[in-house]
Amino acid sequence: MSNKPLVLPDIRSRAGAFVAQWRNVEGYERGEAQSFVRDLLQVFGITRSTAAVYERRAQRASTGKRGYIDALISGTALIEMKSxxxxxxxxxxxxxxxxxxxTVHERPDFVVTSDxxxxxxxxxTTEPGEESVVTFSLEDLPAHV
Structure with a gap:
């Protein structure tokens, strides 16, 4: 693996390959979510052994029940998958x-959800009045990296 930093064209190319790999997959949360997230993070150069924690136990503030965060990049992003x-x-x-x-250090700047x-x-982190939500299709991922 190269230590060369990723540049936007490389990330877009990887995103295109990710789309091609996942476009025809059924999308079952329990069976495919972790592979999907790992492949998605690799688009951005985040490998299995760096940065992300998968299936992190967490407590829901509204109910007190325990659950699992599908993926957490501390201080950056929380990813929640659905079927x-x-x-x-x-x-x-x-x-x-x-x-x-x-914890304060784990709290993300972004929440990514996907089906x-x-x-x-x-x-x-947006200021009041700024758009804080972007929704797009898998096919449009390369344009949104």
Whole structure:
């Protein structure tokens, strides 16, 4: 593996390959989410052994019940996956519910939710009046990297 930093054209190329690999996958959360997230993070040069924690136990602030964050890049992003066709706004609410149980250093700037076919990106650092949510299809991923 090269130590050369990734540049935008490389990331877009990797994103295109990711789209091609995942476009025809059914999108079942329990069976495919971790592979999807690992492959997605590799688009950005984040490998299995760096940065991300998978299936991190967390407590939901609203219910007190325990659950699992699909992937967490401390201080950067929380990723919550759902099966194809599931409601991403509900997935986002679940992710936000988990944030309360994270340490200050773990709390992310972004919440990414996906159902394998669509992404919803919530920027938690926007100023009032700025757009904080972007939703796009898997096919449009290269344009949104």
């Amino acid at each position: 194809a066709g599931e409601n991403l706004e509900r997935a986002e609410a679940q992710a936000l519910d988990y944030i309360e149980s994270l 394998f076919k669509f992404f919803r990106l919530l920027n938690l």
